Amino acid sequence: MIITTGVACSILVGGFLFLIFIRVPVAFALGIATIPIVMLDIRLTPFIILDRMFQSYNSFILLAVPFFLLAANLMNSGKITARLIDFARVLTGWLPGGLGHVNVAVSMLFAGISGSSTADAAGCGKILIPAMVKEGYDTRFAVAITACSSVMGVIIPPSILMVVWGGVMQMSVGALFLAGAIPGLLIGGALMATVYGYAKVYDYPIALKPTFAQFWKAFKGAFLAMLTPVLVIGGIVGGIVTPTESAIIAAAYALFLGAFVYRTVTFRDLGGIFYDTGRFASISLFAIGTASAFGWMLAFYNVPRMVVDGLTAYQMGYVGTALIIAALFLFFGLFIDAIPTIIILGTVLLPVATAAGIHPVAFAIIGIISLAFGLVTPPYGLCLLISAAIGGLNVVNVMRDVVIILAPMLLILLLIILFPEIALWLPRTLMPMTFK
Template sequence: MIVSTLHASMLLVGCFIFLVALRVPVAFALGIATIPVVLLDLRLTPFLIMDRMFQSYNSFILLAVPFFLLAANLMNSGKTTDKLIELARVLTGWMPGGLGQVNVAVSMLFAGISGSSTADAAGCGKILIPAMTKQGYDPRFAIAITACSSVMGVIIPPSILMVVWGGVMSISVGALFLAGAIPGFLIAAALMATVYGYAKVYDYPIAVRPSWADFWHAFKGAALALLTPVFVIGGIVGGIVTPTESAIIAAFYSFVLGCFVYRTISPWQLVDVLYDTGRFASISLFAIGTASVFGWMLSFYNVPRLIVEALTAYEFGVFGTSLLIAALFLFFGLFIDAIPTIIILGTVLFPVASAAGIHPIVFAIIGIVSLAFGLVTPPYGLCLLISAAIGKMNVVHVLRDVVIILIPMVFILLLLILFPEIILWLPKLLMPKSVI
């Protein structure tokens, strides 16, 4: 029998939603949801599906994912995070809401090294949430600001999501890295302004009044770690290395810092770091494989083409289409991990964005920023779950503060939609050929 487009869509989406409702992990749910259609349609075979899954891994650029994860885990285990926190303390600790400002600043610094929001939430949260609570900050605020600031990990370059997006959509990863810099800093500024407002309302203290000697000592301690984004982004933008090679350099450099310079990683810790990296990388890469199969099956039944025709018929224009794209990514980010969403929803909406005249890099950044917010919104909200677990508090009790902190961040997203040149300015300046 040959399955129609309508029946295939209903089976695929219906089975996926049913499995997610049963709390089956998303990566497995995407793969299992394809089985009924394969069994019913004579044109499909299990071997064809397996072939499509393995083809999704035939991408050199995806090797960057485990190496960026390894770099982040080495930084956390090597106490490099502590040195970044000390630098952030002297840079922003003198401001109202000192430790809250430090929380935002260290997330911004860590984002420039790791490319992972979850590593940021775990590494920085373990230190800053207890410290903030001890200094009299409301635990709910400490958890919320830690979770919300950690989303910069996938916006400020380097970013694992940008590597995946560039690989799937065939867009320059270097241009995406540059495009994410200014939006990331704008989100950091919005977060700092929010912390300032909290400090004035709740009379939160400053953390420290540093001297020039304190600043020099902190900068000297963190200087070697701060060279990581210089090697990674500078190498890619300068055309010296590929994104995968830059990830390998970041991992090797983090290894040298932790094992030989700071000498804070023992051989046994290194084994644990490699195990954790392998486990998390396998989860991410397995999700890429199953999401690719799911997306290919949607394409096989012409679902993306029908969606494109339906949406382009309404002629929303550039602004309206951008809003719709952001809303869809925000909605899907509530329930699904960012990487499968990029592969499934991103590939479906890419022709819609192109038809509306939205630049591919602008489309990518709008999608990634929207998905980043999904890391702190239930029921998925992985960064929020990690931060709440560290703070030993139920997620429900933290939601009010998360919403308050997210509001100015959403305004930044709207600003990017209104003025896309904010996104394109750096790529046009430093990599003009990639923006054509």
């Protein structure tokens, strides 16, 4: 038999949601949901699904994913995160709620190195959450600010999500990196303003009043690590290296710092680092494969065209369409990992955004920021789960603080929707030939 668009959409989406409901892992649910369609439609065979999965893996740009993860793991294992924290402490520790500001600042610094929010939450959280509790901060606030600040790992360049987005949508990764810089800094500013408000209400202390000697010592300790984003982003924007090559440079540079400069990574440590990197990379890449097969199936049955026709019929205009897109990414981010959501929802909504006059780069930034918030919202909320586990709390106990901290971050997202030049100005200025 030949299946119609409506029936195919119902079977695919309905089957996927049912599998998620019974707690089948997302990567497996995406693959299993395609099986009934393959069995029912005479035009399809299992080999087509396997071929689509292989084609998704056969991508040079996706090699950047494991290498950025390796760079993050090397930074954490090499105690480089601690050096960044020391530098953030002298930069912002003198403000009311000093350690809270340090938490945000170090997440911004770490984001410019790792491209991974979960690595940020784990690496920084292990040090800062106990330190904040020891200094008299409420554990719920310490967990919430750590989780929320870690989302900048996928917004401030370099970003693993931007690498995946660029590979899937055939877009310039360099342009995406530049487009994420100003929104990331604005979100960091909003977080620091929130911390300042908490400090005034709860009388949280300053961390220290640094002397010039302390500042200089911390700067020297972190300077080499902070060169990483210069090497990565500068190389891509300058057209010297590809995103994959820049990820390899970041990993090699992190290994060089840890093993030969700071001497905090030994040969014995490398086995565990490579194992953890391979384990996390395989999870992400397997999800890319099954999501690509699922997305191809949707495209085969013209589901994207049906969605485009349905949304454009309402003629909501630029702002209305952008708000709907953000809402859909926010909703899907509650339940699904960001990478498969990009492959499935991003490819479906790109024609909708184009029809509404939304620039593809602005569309990407709206989607990535919306998905980043899903890292701190249950039931998925991976960064929140990691931070809560470090703080020894149940996720439910910290939700009030998470909502309070997320509110100004959502306002930044709304600001980007209303004024897309916030994201577009930097790539338009620095990459005029590539950025279109």
